[in-house]
Amino acid sequence: MTASTPRGVFITFEGGEGAGKSTQVARLARTLGAHRTVTTTREPGGSTRAEEIRTALLAGVAKPYGPFAEALLFSAARIDHLDRLIRPALASGEVVLCDRFMDSTRAYQGAAGGLDAEAVAALERVVVGPTRPDLTLIFDLDPEIGLARARARAAGQEAQGAQAAPDRFEAEALAFHARLRDAFRAIAQAEPARCVLVDAARDPDAVADAVRAAVAARLPGLLDDTEGRTDAA
Structure with a gap:
């Protein structure tokens, strides 16, 4: 990155199903694309190899082997994702917006799945290293509402002719999703300098306003060139 290249910004979006x-x-x-180069991505996935691992994970291939095996597969996908997409984009001064990242492993395989927190932390140190989010937005929602949204989304996809059976995580019992919510809230409380808890029960416009307010407060200047604009197409 040269002196004239703006610093890349890494923002992650976390939360339960249907948030x-x-x-x-x-x-x-x-909103940001009006004046910055923005890369949007997701986990698991974001690179060709990681997307292949995503397909296996969401199909439940690793579930019979327990949360540690699942976390290892997520880590393998994350390594490729970081190396091939996230780190190069940040080095080029881009804004990277990622749908799920390290906190999902902490919550899904760790707190909700039962994997020892020290094992999760060790994987995170090795895989993520210094490439940590500048800001993490944690979307907080009653899991019953979130699962109902996920079912409605699946019904809409089926109506369009797509197969949309619940994935490996959507199919978990409500108690699992309640643990997820508690885990994400605990992360937000433990790392307030990085994380902002967003009420995801509101309508999308209100949530978008809360997201912009969080970005403006935590990353001063990032939204300056878009003040007064809407994010409508």
């Missing part, structure tokens, strides 16, 4: 993360990634990308 609306993908919608808000797209909306913030449109």
